[in-house]
Amino acid sequence: xxxVFGSTALxxxxxxxxxxxxxxxxxxxxxxxSASFFVDTGLIAVVGTDFPKKYHNILSKYLDLQxxxxxxxxxxxxxxxYDKTLSTRTTNKTELNVLGTFKPKVPDSYKKSEFVYLxxxxxxxxxxxxxxxxNVKFSMCDTIEFWISTKRNSVIxxxxxxxxxxxxxxxxxxxxxxxxxxxxxxxxxxxxxxxxIIKKGEHGSLLFFEDVIFPSVAFSLEDIIDxxxxxxxxxxxxxxxxxxxxxxxxxxxxxxxxxxxxMGSFAxxxxxxxxLLNTNKKKIENRIHQYQKMIDF
Amino acid sequence: xxxVFGSTALxxxxxxxxxxxxxxxxxxxxxxxSASFFVDTGLIAVVGTDFPKKYHNILSKYLDLQxxxxxxxxxxxxxxxYDKTLSTRTTNKTELNVLGTFKPKVPDSYKKSEFVYLxxxxxxxxxxxxxxxxNVKFSMCDTIEFWISTKRNSVIxxxxxxxxxxxxxxxxxxxxxxxxxxxxxxxxxxxxxxxxIIKKGEHGSLLFFEDVIFPSVAFSLEDIIDxxxxxxxxxxxxxxxxxxxxxxxxxxxxxxxxxxxxMGSFAxxxxxxxxLLNTNKKKIENRIHQYQKMIDF
Numbered sequence: 229x230x231x232v233f234g235s236t237a238l239x240x241x242x243x244x245x246x247x248x249x250x251x252x253x254x255x256x257x258x259x260x261x262s263a264s265f266f267v268d269t270g271l272i273a274v275v276g277t278d279f280p281k282k283y284h285n286i287l288s289k290y291l292d293l294q295x296x297x298x299x300x301x302x303x304x305x306x307x308x309x310y311d312k313t314l315s316t317r318t319t320n321k322t323e324l325n326v327l328g329t330f331k332p333k334v335p336d337s338y339k340k341s342e343f344v345y346l347x348x349x350x351x352x353x354x355x356x357x358x359x360x361x362x363n364v365k366f367s368m369c370d371t372i373e374f375w376i377s378t379k380r381n382s383v384i385x386x387x388x389x390x391x392x393x394x395x396x397x398x399x400x401x402x403x404x405x406x407x408x409x410x411x412x413x414x415x416x417x418x419x420x421x422x423x424x425i426i427k428k429g430e431h432g433s434l435l436f437f438e439d440v441i442f443p444s445v446a447f448s449l450e451d452i453i454d455x456x457x458x459x460x461x462x463x464x465x466x467x468x469x470x471x472x473x474x475x476x477x478x479x480x481x482x483x484x485x486x487x488x489x490x491m492g493s494f495a496x497x498x499x500x501x502x503x504l505l506n507t508n509k510k511k512i513e514n515r516i517h518q519y520q521k522m523i524d525f
Numbered sequence: 526x527x528x529v530f531g532s533t534a535l536x537x538x539x540x541x542x543x544x545x546x547x548x549x550x551x552x553x554x555x556x557x558x559s560a561s562f563f564v565d566t567g568l569i570a571v572v573g574t575d576f577p578k579k580y581h582n583i584l585s586k587y588l589d590l591q592x593x594x595x596x597x598x599x600x601x602x603x604x605x606x607y608d609k610t611l612s613t614r615t616t617n618k619t620e621l622n623v624l625g626t627f628k629p630k631v632p633d634s635y636k637k638s639e640f641v642y643l644x645x646x647x648x649x650x651x652x653x654x655x656x657x658x659x660n661v662k663f664s665m666c667d668t669i670e671f672w673i674s675t676k677r678n679s680v681i682x683x684x685x686x687x688x689x690x691x692x693x694x695x696x697x698x699x700x701x702x703x704x705x706x707x708x709x710x711x712x713x714x715x716x717x718x719x720x721x722i723i724k725k726g727e728h729g730s731l732l733f734f735e736d737v738i739f740p741s742v743a744f745s746l747e748d749i750i751d752x753x754x755x756x757x758x759x760x761x762x763x764x765x766x767x768x769x770x771x772x773x774x775x776x777x778x779x780x781x782x783x784x785x786x787x788m789g790s791f792a793x794x795x796x797x798x799x800x801l802l803n804t805n806k807k808k809i810e811n812r813i814h815q816y817q818k819m820i821d822f
Contacts, residue, residue: 312704313704314704315704407609407610407611407612408747408748408749409727410745410746410747411747414747428728430706431725431728431729432728432740432742434745441745441819442819442820442822443729443742443743443745443819443820444742444820444822445729445740445741445742446740448707448731448738448740449707450705450707450708450711451705452705479822482822483822485822486822522738522739522740523739523740523741523820525739525741525776525779525780525782525783
């Protein structure tokens, strides 16, 4: 079983072609649903009493919700705008709401999870929460600019406490104060994580383990509709694949990255969560096959 | 046999760690020397009477110089500075000198070349020169921002006259006025080229042919010393590999891109041309082997 801890949000996403208001989003929502195609996934997250029933129904269709809390108040809200190239996102507004006072707890039934994904939460909260699990075989975390800028030391401490870090290229540079991505990864490995996965958006990703570097391309797409949640879907697919295999072997971690690339490509093809909600196991395997054909030479 | 037409320059390269003054450079120098590891390569280029004997000796060691002209005046000079990340180059000065009045001619002994590479010259000159060859099987051109900004229609005409275009991602976007690289490539294929190769620096490249997209990663390097000439070395390796195989089969073009990635990685490892001058066939094959091991999953 896999546990995902992170945010469930009501997102307002402004793309050049369409504005979506208060749609279901959040790092843990994308990561959890992406992972659920591979393994049973439990979600630890909080929403407010304003959280729509229809979104609750979507979550319960894909995820175990024993760790999901409805708390008095409003749901976490995020509002962001993409530029016309869809490559740069500007944050217009972040309302923490119930997320600001949430005290996450691991339900007893999740404590035996061998695989745990800590989405871009407060790094101190992540470091505390990971200790509540009894038998973690593989833990992975993400982080974002906000935490790097406000709690860099806590981010570094969190990296010591997990097996793997999955992080954007720009954020890896910001965190490590290095320009070269190999140097970034080495620094994070020195801080204590064994595996580093640097996500590069349309340029794919780099996986690092000891002296091994495994670069992989993204699945090429002509029509990108909404990049929201692509990185979270990537991470969820990775850890979901590994949890299903109950493996932390390097060759399986490499394969999990390929699944990450493919699930990221589904995420960006439609608005919001629709890319993930419209895929299925057969489409995923077909795209893995296409991916392998694409890169073969 | 392969013919390369383009610039031979005296470069001043300013990197954060070192300034090189009046060193041997130019698109055709890098492309030609890179290609020469695979096939006999003839160079069509011009220098001035100030061109140092030691640089002439380097060129003659690697290249056939029947098309190489020493003209009265000064050699073409380029002066550029890299930022501290080595990812952005600013042009400080360009002195065309003898390049401004050069009337390139194809020596009779080159006219039977089946493979021709037109480096980033004046697109009208490229379009004229390619007609002087008797039996071209595969022609490839590059272009740069300067020509796109000043002679866009001539660039488009040139693309109609060649088999393949190799171009940087930013220049592809500028030329086609598209954001998505697949859309960029489709537009250039509509203009008449059969193969499009979009170079993405540290992120590798994308090859396009009909409905096929072949993305490939760059060879990962921790210490990049000087990116000058990497793209030219990439292109030279591609067409040199193909000329050696006398092939324009898609699977060989894919392989040529891998050789392009590898030769680009040698180019950036040392200052100026030194990366290319310090490699050899054995090192190239070793790195191809490392590359294949690196991407395997």
